[in-house]
Amino acid sequence: MALAAKSNILHEGLVPARKALELVLESAAPAEAELVPLAQAGGRVLAQDLSAKRTQPPFPASAMDGYAVRHTDLHDGETALAVIGEAAAGHPFAGEVVPGAAVRIFTGAPVPQGADTIIIQENTIRDGDTVRILKPAEKGRFVRPAGLDFTEGETLLKAASVINAQSLSLAASMNHAEIPIWKKPVIGVLATGDELVLPGNELAEGQILASNTFGVAAIARDAGGEVLDLGIARDTLDDLIARIGSALGKGADLIVTTGGASVGDHDLVKPAMEHFGFTFSFVKIAMRPGKPVMFGKAIISGKQRRFLGLAGNPVSSLVSSHIFMRPLIRLLGGYDAKTVEPVAGELEIALSENDEREDYLRATARRDGDGRLLVTPFMKQDSSMLATLSKADCLVIRPVRAPAALAGESVPVILLRDV
Numbered sequence: 522m523a524l525a526a527k528s529n530i531l532h533e534g535l536v537p538a539r540k541a542l543e544l545v546l547e548s549a550a551p552a553e554a555e556l557v558p559l560a561q562a563g564g565r566v567l568a569q570d571l572s573a574k575r576t577q578p579p580f581p582a583s584a585m586d587g588y589a590v591r592h593t594d595l596h597d598g599e600t601a602l603a604v605i606g607e608a609a610a611g612h613p614f615a616g617e618v619v620p621g622a623a624v625r626i627f628t629g630a631p632v633p634q635g636a637d638t639i640i641i642q643e644n645t646i647r648d649g650d651t652v653r654i655l656k657p658a659e660k661g662r663f664v665r666p667a668g669l670d671f672t673e674g675e676t677l678l679k680a681a682s683v684i685n686a687q688s689l690s691l692a693a694s695m696n697h698a699e700i701p702i703w704k705k706p707v708i709g710v711l712a713t714g715d716e717l718v719l720p721g722n723e724l725a726e727g728q729i730l731a732s733n734t735f736g737v738a739a740i741a742r743d744a745g746g747e748v749l750d751l752g753i754a755r756d757t758l759d760d761l762i763a764r765i766g767s768a769l770g771k772g773a774d775l776i777v778t779t780g781g782a783s784v785g786d787h788d789l790v791k792p793a794m795e796h797f798g799f800t801f802s803f804v805k806i807a808m809r810p811g812k813p814v815m816f817g818k819a820i821i822s823g824k825q826r827r828f829l830g831l832a833g834n835p836v837s838s839l840v841s842s843h844i845f846m847r848p849l850i851r852l853l854g855g856y857d858a859k860t861v862e863p864v865a866g867e868l869e870i871a872l873s874e875n876d877e878r879e880d881y882l883r884a885t886a887r888r889d890g891d892g893r894l895l896v897t898p899f900m901k902q903d904s905s906m907l908a909t910l911s912k913a914d915c916l917v918i919r920p921v922r923a924p925a926a927l928a929g930e931s932v933p934v935i936l937l938r939d940v
Contacts, residue, residue, distance in 0.1 A: 566855030
């Protein structure tokens with residue numbers, strides 16, 4: 522009696538959506554860092570702690586325009602001092618402020634040797650080479666001590682932080698021209714199907730426009746991925762293998778396909794991925810839209826590669842991209858994946874009970890005067906309706922066999938944009 526072939530699918534049957542997400546995100550983490558010029562680092566994730574290469578300010582500096590003086594020279598009334606020079610940013614005074622002397626100084630300039638206080642120019646009257654101090658100041662006034670901001674060797678930016686405008690300026694002040702950043706994950710996006718043609722072409726009988734991959738690629742880029750456009754594969758194993766092999770050869774960390782993820786005679790994506798040694802965590806999910814979603818992994822050229830096969834229906838592929846692909850790319854790029862966590866919303870209409878698949882209902886959302894999130898699912902939820910999805914602000918999650926819900930009840934919601 523012949524033994525049954527061992528399955529290369531870890532979880533057979535319909536996998537719950539939450540379990541599927543756990544499997545997709547399992548062990549996902551950035552793999553490689555690169556040094557990136559500061560001008561290109563904004564919005565990226567720091568790969569390691571960053572320490573200052575210098576002290577800031579590196580010398581006592583003036584915080585105001587005025588005169589650098591010795592505090593011991595100041596009196597309660599007016600004080601007349603001899604102006605012996607000038608100090609400006611980038612042009613320090615080379616001598617020493619001796620008793621009875623002052624140096625004209627400008628903001629950011631080094632405080633000359635011997636001086637310990639700055640008198641702002643509003644409290645002085647200049648008369649040739651003499652300055653009259655009209656109002657004294659406490660010792661050290663308007664002098665920024667060396668190291669006021671930070672000192673050499675101090676760790677100021679922590680690994681895993683997202684680089685923003687403030688941290689870019691700080692890194693520059695720390696004297697870093699380039700910083701270690703997690704590499705963007707490379708995402709190969711491939712449409713499949715003999716019926717597909719690119720927008721702008723005339724359609725023959727039986728053909729449809731390829732729309733899915735434009736949205737999938739946009740979500741991938743927004744999540745922090747670098748997209749490889751793999752075009753449209755014909756319904757042949759050879760064409761699929763050639764395009765997938767090309768993407769893997771270019772270093773793709775994740776291959777995302779749309780269409781061909783079911784079990785029909787023309788659904789060749791799974792055997793094409795098996796050709797490269799991929800094994801699968803699941804091939805079907807108990808969710809709507811997006812039941813025929815596959816996920817697999819393989820080690821190729823010593824590197825972990827991932828595969829996400831999405832349904833061909835436009836709404837299914839985009840909803841699945843938001844739920845599964847986006848958080849995966851975020852983790853691979855060093856970001857967190859908090860965006861997948863649902864928030865609480867309040868129904869504005871009643872909903873009927875749900876069946877054995879978790880539902881992700883496209884819905885509009887708004888805030889009331891108290892800031893509550895109010896959601897209204899669309900009446901028609903067909904997985905081919907892109908016009909409806911484009912109007913949606915969120916996805917309302919209906920768990921498996923959820924009972925009927927009345928208007929006013931709380932439901933979990935995944936926001937697709939800020940509301």
